[in-house]
Amino acid sequence: MKEIRTTITAIGKYTPKHILTNFDFEKMVDTTDEWIRSRTGIVERHIVEKGEATSDMGAAAFDDMKKRFGIDPLDIDLIIVATITPDMFFPSTAAIIQHSIGAKNAWGFDLSAACSGFLYALAVGSQFIKTGQHKKVLVVGSDTMSSITDYTDRNTCVLFGDAAGIVLLEPAKEDDDSGIMDYIVKMDGIGKKYLYMAGGGSRNPSTHETVDKKMHYVYQEGKPVYKFAVNKMADAAVEILERNSLTGKDIALFVPHQANIRIIDACANKLKLKDEQVMRNIDKYGNTTAATIPLGLIEAMDEKRIKKGDIVLLTAFGGGFTWGSALLRWGFNYG
Ligand code: UT7
Helix, strand or coil: CCCCCEEEEEEEEECCCCEEEHHHHHHHCCCCHHHHHHHHCCCEEECCCCCCCHHHHHHHHHHHHHHHHCCCHHHCCEEEEECCCCCCCCCCHHHHHHHHHCCCCCEEEEECCHHHHHHHHHHHHHHHHHCCCCCCEEEEEEEEHHHHCCCCCHHHHCCECEEEEEEEEEECCCCCCCEEEEEEEEECHHHHHCEECCCCCCCCCCCHHHHHCCCCCCEECHHHHHHHHHHHHHHHHHHHHHHCCCCHHHCCEEEECCCCHHHHHHHHHHCCCCHHHECCCHHHHCECHHHHHHHHHHHHHHCCCCCCCCEEEEEEEECCCEEEEEEEECCCCCC
């Protein structure tokens, strides 16, 4: 029997309307537009309205995909939501999205791998297609980072934005060579020291004290995380190319996680990529955690930077530490 290959057949996105610029931050903390731009590449980021949560963004991304590709929610078998900012501990964000989009026949779950969440979820979702168990799997990357950001801490508050991206996974047609060619997913728990949110979980359940100590906010030691991110993202990208007998020249587009423009540029240099081969949109959105990669993919599609048959390289790095890469042969032309 021929092996079933998983391919992306539809994609959608949502970014909240409200925008926070670097100049807004100049009024909030001791920072400058120049520092943020030169150290991170970020110019502005989108932030949810009060009351808007991760499931709302995920459902809105599904609506965008439905409008573009005409998906019937009743056909969906499984919903995987990559997020570290779920609406609540339980029920899962996947269950909340399932209900709000009317995907009555789907089961689902949340997956926690921080900025590598979308890549992890893609790897997991692709297995359910490959085994023949499911025909339509939704992979959502949605994070409301503003809900865990301390807007008095200049080290972290300028970095993050809110957004959601979504893809539909299906079996590739027999005569179609598109699909997920390969992936690498890795983890090293040493990352817990450098990037975490300590409060609210079973180790430090929420109390007045945990809130007073600001333990409900993301904490990051930027420098060590930066070093790990540059090395691990580049290593994973090189490894996946080498084991598929490819080089940077074969890649139509590199879509890296958007945490810092300097990390993106360092990876692109290591792969010897030209500027036009690299997706950079951190200037508009900041670090949207699990949403950066689907957001990069859909923008590339809308800007006609990827077409059917193109090889696309994805790479991410995030809290845990978690990291990895995936190689896709893009399956369709859009617009
Ligand atoms: O997405 C998942 C993984 N996360 C990442 O990949 C992020 C990796 N890390 C980074 O991107 C960078 O480390 C940051 C952008 C977070 C920080 O950049 P950096 O060049 O590593 O700066 P730093 O943390 O070493 O700070 C340098 C200086 C410090 O001042 P002193 O101690 O030298 O006087 C900071 O206090 O810059 C200061 N600083 C700021 N200054 C103005 C830190 N944040 C700001 C700010 N505005 N917003």
